[in-house]
Amino acid sequence: MKRESGQVASHAVGAARGDGPRGARQASPGLAVAALAAGALAVSLGACSFDEVRPGVDQPTPVAFSHAPGEAPAKPLPVDWPKIFGAPELTRLAGLTAHDNFDVAAAAARIVQADAQTAVASAALFPQVTSSDTGSRNFSPASIRSGTGLAAGRGVTAANAFNLGLTASYELDLWGRNRFNSLAAAQNAVATRYARDTVVLSSVASVANSYFSLLSAQDRLRIADQNLKEARFGLEAVKGRLSVGTVTALEVAQQQSVVEQQLALFPPLQQQLQQAKTAIALLTGRAPESLAIRGGSLDALKPPAIPAGLPSQVIRRRPDVAEAAALLSSADASVLTARADLFPRLTLTGTGGVESLALRNLLSPGAVFGSFGLGLASPLLDGGALKGELDLQRGRDLEYLQDFRRSLVQSFVDVENALIAVQQNAEHEKRLAAVVTSARLAFDITKARLREGTIDILTVINTEQTLFSALDAQAVVRLARFTALSSLAQAIGGGWTRPELLELPSLDGLEPVPLDAVAPGATPAQGLATDRGGYTAGGPVSAGKS
Numbered sequence: 001m002k003r004e005s006g007q008v009a010s011h012a013v014g015a016a017r018g019d020g021p022r023g024a025r026q027a028s029p030g031l032a033v034a035a036l037a038a039g040a041l042a043v044s045l046g047a048c049s050f051d052e053v054r055p056g057v058d059q060p061t062p063v064a065f066s067h068a069p070g071e072a073p074a075k076p077l078p079v080d081w082p083k084i085f086g087a088p089e090l091t092r093l094a095g096l097t098a099h100d101n102f103d104v105a106a107a108a109a110r111i112v113q114a115d116a117q118t119a120v121a122s123a124a125l126f127p128q129v130t131s132s133d134t135g136s137r138n139f140s141p142a143s144i145r146s147g148t149g150l151a152a153g154r155g156v157t158a159a160n161a162f163n164l165g166l167t168a169s170y171e172l173d174l175w176g177r178n179r180f181n182s183l184a185a186a187q188n189a190v191a192t193r194y195a196r197d198t199v200v201l202s203s204v205a206s207v208a209n210s211y212f213s214l215l216s217a218q219d220r221l222r223i224a225d226q227n228l229k230e231a232r233f234g235l236e237a238v239k240g241r242l243s244v245g246t247v248t249a250l251e252v253a254q255q256q257s258v259v260e261q262q263l264a265l266f267p268p269l270q271q272q273l274q275q276a277k278t279a280i281a282l283l284t285g286r287a288p289e290s291l292a293i294r295g296g297s298l299d300a301l302k303p304p305a306i307p308a309g310l311p312s313q314v315i316r317r318r319p320d321v322a323e324a325a326a327l328l329s330s331a332d333a334s335v336l337t338a339r340a341d342l343f344p345r346l347t348l349t350g351t352g353g354v355e356s357l358a359l360r361n362l363l364s365p366g367a368v369f370g371s372f373g374l375g376l377a378s379p380l381l382d383g384g385a386l387k388g389e390l391d392l393q394r395g396r397d398l399e400y401l402q403d404f405r406r407s408l409v410q411s412f413v414d415v416e417n418a419l420i421a422v423q424q425n426a427e428h429e430k431r432l433a434a435v436v437t438s439a440r441l442a443f444d445i446t447k448a449r450l451r452e453g454t455i456d457i458l459t460v461i462n463t464e465q466t467l468f469s470a471l472d473a474q475a476v477v478r479l480a481r482f483t484a485l486s487s488l489a490q491a492i493g494g495g496w497t498r499p500e501l502l503e504l505p506s507l508d509g510l511e512p513v514p515l516d517a518v519a520p521g522a523t524p525a526q527g528l529a530t531d532r533g534g535y536t537a538g539g540p541v542s543a544g545k546s
Contacts, residue, residue, distance in 0.1 A: 065308050065311065065412070065415055065416055065419060066416060077306070077489060077492070077494055077495040078495045079494075079495040079496075080094065080095065080495065081204075081489050081494045081495045082094040082204060082207075082208050084304040084306070084489075085208070085301050085302075085304060085482070085485075086300075086301055086302055086304075087211070087296070087300075087301055089211075089293070089294060089295075089296070090207075090208060090211045093207050093211060093280060093283075093284060093293075094204045094207055094208065096284040096285070096286075097200075097203050097204050097206075097207045097283050097284050097285075098200050098203070098204055100284055100285035100286070101199075101200075101203045101283055101284065101285055102282075102285055103199050103203060104196065104199050104200050104203060105285075107192070107195055107196035107199045107200075108196055110192045110195070110196070111189065111192045111193055111196060113192075114185070114188050114189035114191075114192040115189050117185050117188070117189070118182070118185040118186050118188075118189045120185070121178075121181050121182045121184070121185035121186075122182040122185070122186075124171065124173075124178040124181065124182070125173065125178050125179065125182055126170075127168055127169065127170040128168065128169050128170070129166060129167070129168045130166070130167050130168075131165070131166055132163070132165040132166070132167060132353070133163065133164050133165070134161070134162070134163045135160075135161070135162050135163075136160070136161045136162075137158060137159070137160050137161075138158070138159045138160075138161065139156050139157070139158050140156065140157050140159075141156055141157070160358065161355075161356075162355065162356055162358075162362050163353060163354070163355045164353050164354050164355075164362065165351060165352065165353030165354075165355075165369075166351070166352055166353055167349075167350070167351045168349070168350045168351075169347055169348065169349045169350075170347070170348045171345060171346070171347045171348075172346040172347070172348065174343075174344075174345075174346060175339075175340035175343050176336060176340055177337055177340035177341060177345070180333045180334075180336040180337040180340065181333070181334075181337045183329075183330075183333040184330045184331075184333035184334045184337060185330075187326050187327070187329040187330035187333060188326070188327070188330045190326040190329075191323045191326035191327045191330065194319045194320070194322045194323035194326055195319075195323050197319035197496055198319045198320045198323060201319060201490055201493065201494045201496060202490065203283055204494065205486050205487070205489065205490040205494070206279075206283055207280055207283040207284065208486045208489075209483050209486050209487075210276045210279040210280045210283065211276070211280060211293075212298065212479055212482040212483055212486065213272060213276040213279075213479065213483075214273060214276035214277060214280070214293065214295050215295055215296055215297055215298045215301075215479075216272075216298055216475055216476070216478065216479035217269050217270075217272040217273035217276060218273060218295050218296070218297060219297050219298055219299065219475045219478075220265070220269050220472060220475045220476075221266065221269050221270070221273070222297075223468075223471045223472055223475055224262055224265045224266060224269060224472070227262050227464075227467075227468040227471065227472075228259065228262040228263065230443075230447075230464065230468075231255070231258045231259045231261075231262050231464060231468075232259055233447075234255050234258070234447075234450065234460055234461075234464060235252070235255045235256060235258075235259055237450050237451065238251060238252050238255045238457055238460075239252060241453060246453060247457055251457035251458075254457060254458070254461055255457060255460070255461060258461055258464055258465065261465075262468065265472075277291070277293055280293060298475070298478050298479065298482060299478075301482065303426070303481060303482065303485060304485065306422075306485060306488050306489055306492070308415050308418075308419055308488065308491075308492055309492060311411075311412055311415075313492075314411050314412070314415055314491075314492055314493065315408065315411060316497075317492055317493030317494075317496060317497065318407075318411050318492075318493045318496075319493065319496050320407055320410075320411075321404075321407045321408060321411055323407075324400070324403050324404040324406075324407040325404055327400050327403065327404075328397070328400045328401055328403070328404045330400075331393070331396050331397040331399075331400040331401075332397060334393045334396065334397070335390070335393045335394055335397050337393070338386070338389045338390040338392070338393040338394075339390055341379070341386050341389065341390075342379065342386050342387070342390065343378075344376055344377065344378040345376070345377045345378075346374070346375070346376050347374075347375040347376075347377070348372075348373070348374060348375075349372070349373040349374075349375060350370070350371065350372045350373070351370060351371045352368070352369065352370035352371070353368075353369060353370070354367040354368055354369070355367055355369055411491070414487075414490075414491035415488070415491045415492060417487075417491075418484055418487040418488035418490075418491045419488065421480070421483075421484035421487065421488075422481065422484045422485055422488055425477055425480045425481035425484050426481055428477045428480075428481075429474065429477045429478055429481055432470060432473055432474040432477055433474065435470045435473075435474075436467070436470045436471060436474055439463070439466045439467040439470045440467055442463050442466070442467070443463050443464065443466075443467045446459060446460050446463040446464075
């Protein structure tokens with residue numbers, strides 16, 4: 001490109017000097033000036049070749065999750081994934097959240113802003129045309145018109161002037177400055193859509209967790225109420241034995257403390273219940289008083305099987321990963337925009353219209369005027385502002401690169417943690433179920449012997465507390481298990497799939513969307529350097545094929 005531009009410059013300057021064929025020596029001064037301008041332009045263009053290569057992603061993907069029950073690919077969850085828990089009320093609340101949540105609405109508003117910014121940035125790709133239409137009537141003294149002084153004449157002279165004009169300008173996007181700036185804005189708009197999807201997924205998972213917390217509070221309140229009845233039954237039995245002198249007041253007080261312990265459980269459980277309701281109301285965008293929630297029991301729900309699938313699937317099902325990729329693509333384009341700012345900008349301008357002193361002659365051929373110009377603006381001295389802007393954009397690009405890498409690793413960590421929680425909570429619940437079975441058997445035997453008066457009160461109290469604690473712990477672990485299942489559904493992206501219309505385009509010389517390149521054991525994306533310290537030399541990047 002440089003060599004060809006140099007040849008063009010040589011021919012142009014030679015023509016301006018008068019070298020070459022005889023006809024060229026007779027060129028007019030205006031043609032010589034035009035030739036010099038063309039030569040300067042060719043020299044400027046020949047010097048404008050630039051390389052820009054971002055460090056590669058270089059983030060391998062594990063072949064499978066360590067704690068997944070299997071390695072087979074899994075189908076994505078349905079879009080309304082909370083329905084897999086078998087609670088119609090939860091499905092309804094999740095739908096309200098996706099539609100009316102305040103954070104979702106705010107994220108949607110950010111999409112509108114980003115789209116508007118894209119329209120603003122894309123406007124520079126097209127010619128700018130303005131209209132200038134005027135009509136005026138001018139008055140001047142006759143003495144001024146005659147030029148002979150005040151005594152030379154009297155009266156006022158009036159003259160009309162009409163003008164209809166258009167002014168147009170267009171920047172030739174030689175280095176892709178406007179195109180890359182438009183692409184940066186467009187990719188940012190894409191990122192806002194993924195950000196909204198991330199907010200929807202997070203909000204729906206939050207409403208599911210709050211609903212499970214509400215059901216757990218209701219379960220634990222029922223357990224506490226039943227335990228309170230059993231404790232009061234034991235208290236009445238002990239008091240009966242006190243009347244016949246077979247127990248002391250100390251043993252009665254000990255059983256009374258068991259009753260008080262059960263009563264003390266109600267306030268925090270009621271608080272958990274009411275706070276879960278208010279949290280759900282906020283997530284659904286409603287006042288707590290206007291939202292009726294019936295609730296029920298976690299025992300009525302069957303823990304669903306949620307296959308995690310392969311890590312490569314998770315990457316494509318997470319909107320936050322897609323958002324990070326879009327932001328990285330936008331930052332890539334911003335670097336190229338800042339790089340293009342270092343080079344000359346060529347602008348075409350033109351003005352045309354009609355002008356006449358008489359309105360009736362405004363559209364006549366003689367009223368037409370016009371001009372055409374070519375402008376070349378090259379940065380010379382700016383105190384390092386443009387270079388500083390380029391370094392700034394490069395730094396931002398490297399920051400978004402690390403954010404993207406973190407989002408990849410974070411997605412794997414989220415799934416692994418959720419899988420561990422699901423497995424361990426299921427095992428914990430299974431073991432607690434065995435504890436409850438044994439504790440209930442012991443309690444039933446103790447209760448029968450209490451009626452017979454053949455057991456000491458301390459044994460009764462210990463047996464009661466063991467059963468009561470096991471029942472409550474079982475409810476707590478069951479909540480943890482459902483919360484882990486919800487977290488797993490969120491970690492694998494729920495039912496989200498990347499819309500085909502939002503596929504991220506690539507840039508010349510860069511691969512800004514390395515989602516496809518990050519595969520099991522993947523090396524950095526093709527065309528990207530592996531040096532993580534900063535930008536390295538690569539192929540030329542411009543608006544077109546150079």
